[in-house]
Amino acid sequence: MKNFKQLALNVINIEQQAIAELSQFIDxxxxxxxxxxxxxxxxxxxxxxGKSGHIGGKIAATLASTGTPSFFVHPxxxxxxDLGMVTADDVVLTISNSGETGEVxxxxxxLKRIGAKLIAMTGNPDSTLAKLADTHxxxxxxxxxxxxxxxxxxxxxxxxxxxxxxxxxxxxxxxxTADDFALSHPGGSLGKRLLLRxxxxxxxxxxxxxxxxxxxxxxxxxxxxxxGLGMTAIVDAKNSLVGLFTDGDLxxxxxxxxxxxxxxxxxxxxxxxxxxxxxxxxxxALKIMEDKKINGLIIVDDNNHPIGxxxxxxxxxxxxx
Numbered sequence: 001m002k003n004f005k006q007l008a009l010n011v012i013n014i015e016q017q018a019i020a021e022l023s024q025f026i027d028x029x030x031x032x033x034x035x036x037x038x039x040x041x042x043x044x045x046x047x048x049x050g051k052s053g054h055i056g057g058k059i060a061a062t063l064a065s066t067g068t069p070s071f072f073v074h075p076x077x078x079x080x081x082d083l084g085m086v087t088a089d090d091v092v093l094t095i096s097n098s099g100e101t102g103e104v105x106x107x108x109x110x111l112k113r114i115g116a117k118l119i120a121m122t123g124n125p126d127s128t129l130a131k132l133a134d135t136h137x138x139x140x141x142x143x144x145x146x147x148x149x150x151x152x153x154x155x156x157x158x159x160x161x162x163x164x165x166x167x168x169x170x171x172x173x174x175x176x177t178a179d180d181f182a183l184s185h186p187g188g189s190l191g192k193r194l195l196l197r198x199x200x201x202x203x204x205x206x207x208x209x210x211x212x213x214x215x216x217x218x219x220x221x222x223x224x225x226x227x228g229l230g231m232t233a234i235v236d237a238k239n240s241l242v243g244l245f246t247d248g249d250l251x252x253x254x255x256x257x258x259x260x261x262x263x264x265x266x267x268x269x270x271x272x273x274x275x276x277x278x279x280x281x282x283x284x285a286l287k288i289m290e291d292k293k294i295n296g297l298i299i300v301d302d303n304n305h306p307i308g309x310x311x312x313x314x315x316x317x318x319x320x321x
Contacts, residue, residue: 011145011153018141018154019161025138026165032135033093033119034169037068040117042089044070047078049103051152052095052159059093059163066167067176075103083107088115096120097139097155099127108132121162123155137162198285199278201318202299202308203229210235210306213242217260217268220245233298233306234269240304243269246296275300278308282320285310 037044044063048056056072063070073082086092092111096104099122108129111118120133123140130136139162145153203209209227211220213236223232224247234243245265253268276285276297285297289312296311 014143014145015154015157018143018145018158021142022139022158022162022165025140025162029135030137030165033137034166034173036091036117036119036135037063037093037166037170038173040068040089040091042069042087042091042116044068044091044093045086045116046070046072046093046095047075047104047107048072048095049075049101051156052097052101055156055159055163056093056095058160059095059167062164062167063170066171066181067174068167068170075101075107078107079103083110083114086111086114086116090116091119092116093119093121094129094133095122095159096127096129097123097152097159099124099129101129105129105132121159123158137166196282196318196320197278198276198280198282198297198299198308198310201282201314202278202310203227203314204308208306208309209233211265212236213264213266215265217245217258217263217265220265220269221250221260227309229296229309229311231296231298231309231311233309234265235306239306241273241275241298241300241306242266243271244273244298245269248295273298275304277301282315282318286315286320289315 044060046056046060053072053074060070060072073085094104099120105128108118118133119135119137120129121137121139122130123138124130125136125138139155139158141154141158144151144155207227209223209229209232211223211232211234213234215234220232220234224230224245231244231246233241234245236242243266245268249268249270258268274288274292274294274297276288276299278299289295289297296309298306299308299310301307
């Protein structure tokens with residue numbers, strides 16, 4: 001019986017070595033490629049055939065999501081009209097391990113006539129494609145993980161890693177931030193964590209639980225029940241926040257000699273409670289609540305007037321939690 005585990009480990013070891021060998025190709029030519037893409041006034045257009053095309057699609061997607069506008073064009077489709085997408089302001093990144101892929105070489109004269117800058121990413125610095133390009137990024141590997149030396153394995157891995165190196169180098173050079181990243185990832189939990197702010201999820205206006213400091217404990221309990229957030233803000237005559245009363249506070253006073261019909265809410269409220277601002281990220285509020293072991297927050301404006309409230313359930317519903 002074949003030792004599948006050992007065969008798999010051999011593949012991993014060979015591909016790890018291929019990645020390690022890439023360091024020697026982070027050279028002046030790599031820097032030139034970064035400069036061309038950094039200064040590009042148009043788009044970075046990635047072109048590749050076969051497995052190189054699949055890797056090229058991922059590289060284009062990574063570039064586009066990290067601040068370098070980019071898209072992938074199949075060389076076969078490019079020869080039948082899609083070259084109309086390319087302009088003189090663009091930079092074209094062509095990928096071919098051999099540097100001799102016919103479908104890619106066939107469109108090089110047109111790309112040069114258009115006036116687009118050309119970057120070649122190949123495993124052969126002496127190839128036709130490398131020589132025709134404005135600069136060449138080498139992704140040469142000493143061995144494919146395929147025992148026949150035929151199926152692109154180590155070479156495609158090396159190309160993918162080099163594409164990531166280009167994208168991340170450009171990301172840093174552009175000063176690309178988490179907020180910038182969020183704008184291209186609005187969907188899913190990642191987008192919610194990076195984009196969603198308390199203003200988007202807080203309960204406000206008639207849904208905001210509030211009582212005045214003259215209220216009795218009974219009045220606060222009624223307000224909490226009506227609004228369903230497990231807490232209520234307490235405000236003074238100027239509508240400034242002076243305290244907070246929560247379900248937790250209620251549990252803590254159960255054994256005390258308290259008359260909910262006569263005693264003032266100010267006698268049992270939490271003074272100077274932790275508050276938040278409406279432009280705070282929901283993910284940031286979540287961390288604060290977890291660290292402080294609290295279940296909700298009152299959101300105030302610059303004058304310390306309550307304008308909203310939210311709790312863990314709101315974070316759960318929004319997909320942040």
